[in-house]
Amino acid sequence: MTALxxxxxxxxxxxxxxxxRDTYIVxxxxxxxxxxxxxxxxxxVxxxxxxxxxxxxxxxxxxWFDLLKDVVPNHLTGIDPLTVVTxxxxxxxxGRSVVVKRLKPIMVEAVVRGYIIGTGWKDYQxxxxxCGIALPAGLQLAEKLPEPLFTPAAKAAVGEHDENITFEQVVELIGADLANQIRTVSFELYRKASEYALTRGIIIADTKFEFGLDDDGVLHVMDEVLTADSSRYWPADEYQVGISPPSFDKQFVRDYLETLxxxxxxxAPALPAQIIEATAAKYREALFKITGQTLEAL
Ligand SMILES: Nc1ncnc2c1ncn2[C@@H]1O[C@H](COP(=O)(O)OP(=O)(O)OP(=O)(O)O)[C@@H](O)[C@H]1O
Ligand SMILES: [Mg+2]
Structure with a gap:
C-alpha cells in the first residue's frame, strides 16, 4: 500500500x-x-x-472513541465510509476514514496535562x-503533577500556532456552562484513558481533545482522540523523574527537528529516509502497545 x-x-x-485530515461533505x-x-x-506540515x-x-x-463512549457522545456515526464514495x-x-456527525466546532483545544513536560515545563521554569496555574516549587522535569491540569488553547487559523489561554478566557469565549462542561469531561476522558493505558504499561503524559455541538446543543468529542499525534505516550517501565522519557509518539520527530x-x-525541512521510516515504526508501535491491535487488513 502506498502512502496517501x-x-x-x-x-x-x-x-x-x-x-x-481532509474532510468532505456527505x-x-x-x-x-x-x-x-x-x-x-x-x-x-x-x-x-x-x-x-x-x-x-x-x-x-x-x-479510544469506543472505550470512552460512556463519558461523552462522540462524532462517529457508524456509517461505513465505503458507502458514501464511488x-x-x-x-x-x-482503513483511514470515518463518517462523522457534522458538528459546530468549539474553537478551544482542551489540553489536559498529567505530567510536567514540553512547553509546560518551560513555562514552569x-x-x-x-498557563497561569500556580504550581508547587521544586517540581522536576517529567514529574507527575499533584492533580491533572486543564490548560486550554484557542484554536488557531490555518498557518498559525494555537495560543494558550486561561480558563477565564475560555469562559469569555464560550460561556461558563460550556467551559465547565468541557473541563469536567476532559478530566474524565483523561482519567479513564490514563487508567486503561497504565494496564498496558503506558503513561499518557498529556493530551488534547476537540469538541463540537450538534444541532440540539449536545456536546460531542470530535476530530481525533488520544492518538500519537494528540498525546504524549511514555513507556511506564522507563519512566524516571528528572529526565525526558523516551516516547513513541510524535515527539520522536520533534526531537529530530530540534537538532536542526x-x-x-x-x-519544512526535508526529513531523511531513516527518520521517516523510524517515525512510521513508532506510530505502528504505539498502535500495538496501546490497543494490542496490529493494522487492520485492507
Ligand atoms: N465532527 C466534526 N465536525 C466538524 N468539524 C470537525 C469534526 N471533526 C473534526 N473537525 C475539524 O476538522 C479538522 C480536521 O483537520 P486536522 O485534524 O488536520 O486539524 P488541524 O486543526 O489542521 O490540525 P490539528 O489537529 O493538528 O490542530 C479540524 O479543523 C477539526 O476541528
Ligand atoms: Mg486535528
Missing amino acids: YATSIASLPLLAKGKV DDKTLLMMTTDRLSAFDV MNEPITDKGRVLNQMSNF PAEALQVK ATGSV AWDKTPP
Missing part, C-alpha cells in the same frame, strides 16, 4: 483540508473525514508522507506556573 499525502474525492464536495448532517499520511510538527500513519491514527482514535475511490478511503537550525516556520 493528499486525498481526491471527486464525488463529494471538499469542506476543508486540515494539517492531517450531506447536511454528515462528513467524510479522511486521515492522510501527512505529518505536522510545530504546526508545520512536513513534505513527506509517513506510510500507514493515517490508518494507524484512524484505528487508534476509533479504539468504487473507484474506495482504495483511498479504506520561567514563571513557576503553567530550523526556525519552525514553513517551508
